[in-house]
Amino acid sequence: MKQSNSADSHITYDPALIKEASPVHFSALYWQKNNAIIGSAKGRGTTWFIQLEKLQGALRHYQRGGLFGRIIKDHYLFLGWSKTRSLQEFSLLNFLIQQGVHVPRPIAALAIKKRFTYQADLITEKINEAQDLVSILQETTLDADIYKKIGQEIAKMHQAQVNHSDLNIHNILIDANKKVWIIDFDKCAKQHGNAWKSGNLQRLKRSFLKEQKKRNILWSNNDWEILKEAYLVASAT
Incomplete structure (x- = not known):
């Protein structure tokens, strides 16, 4: 796995699945401009299905649910990079794959720090058909x-x-x-x-x-x- 970090952002990605990963790669607008949006699904937010060079991915922005989510939609208390939701899920998916569990491959995870809080995004493999x-x-x-x-x-x-x-x-x-x-x-x-x-x-x-x-x-x-x-x-x- 590779990392691309700055003072206010942390990215972990699998170079075998995506050539590079910067904050722009976690924007649906970026993939739309490159004619790489192949679909979407509605849930708590919108999951965007994107065409990468080697496979199709699912881009998800972390959003809160419930009543609290109406007040603070997508910010979480920052307690360190390793404790951000995106990096934790990225790590857990890799662990489950090692254990032989059928889960999507994690492609890239982003966390962006905003003073005491952070926002997060994750790209995983889209399970086709x-x-x-x-x-x-x-x-x-x-x-x-x-x-x-x-x-x-x-x-x-x-x-x-x-x-x-x-x-x-x-x-x-x-x-x-x-x-x-x-x-x-x-x-x-x-x-x-x-x-x-x-x-x-x-x-x-x-x-x-x-x-x-x-x-x-x-x-x-x-x-x-x-x-x-x-x-x-x-x-x-």
Whole structure:
């Protein structure tokens, strides 16, 4: 990994995936001017999909949610470069890849210091031809093998002792080859012990139930039991 730092900014990037990284590369306007915007997705903010030389990336600006986010939209208390959200997520994704978990490759992370606060951006690999579970289950059911793969992937993440603080069905993708991916590791971290793992699973189940009620997704409790059983078997090996 390489770094490009100044007094008020810190960038970490993978030179195998992007030639150079400066603050301008984290601006959607820069990619738009270079005709390299290939799509976008709405969430808490807008994720911009961009065409890099070797692969496609997803550019995300860190923004707060909830009531507090309406007051302070995208500034965070600065406690050191290593504690910024973008650099922490960049590092965690690399660790998970080393542990064999299917997550997007981190491409570049930026943090810009503003006196006592900072703003942050991250570019990760775009998982091509992939949909989240919500989008898929609104249209069709998934077979048991997919639910088994989901359980196994979560087990790998937990065996790496990583707590996904927002594990929901928007953050689980299935690609064209039926490979399962876990995304969005903002505010996630390594954690000791095992007590928190059941909480992760219960959060995921609540997400299925919520979307079943809200969007009438094609999902049943039997699907959950298949996922959970695969998780337990994988966790025991």
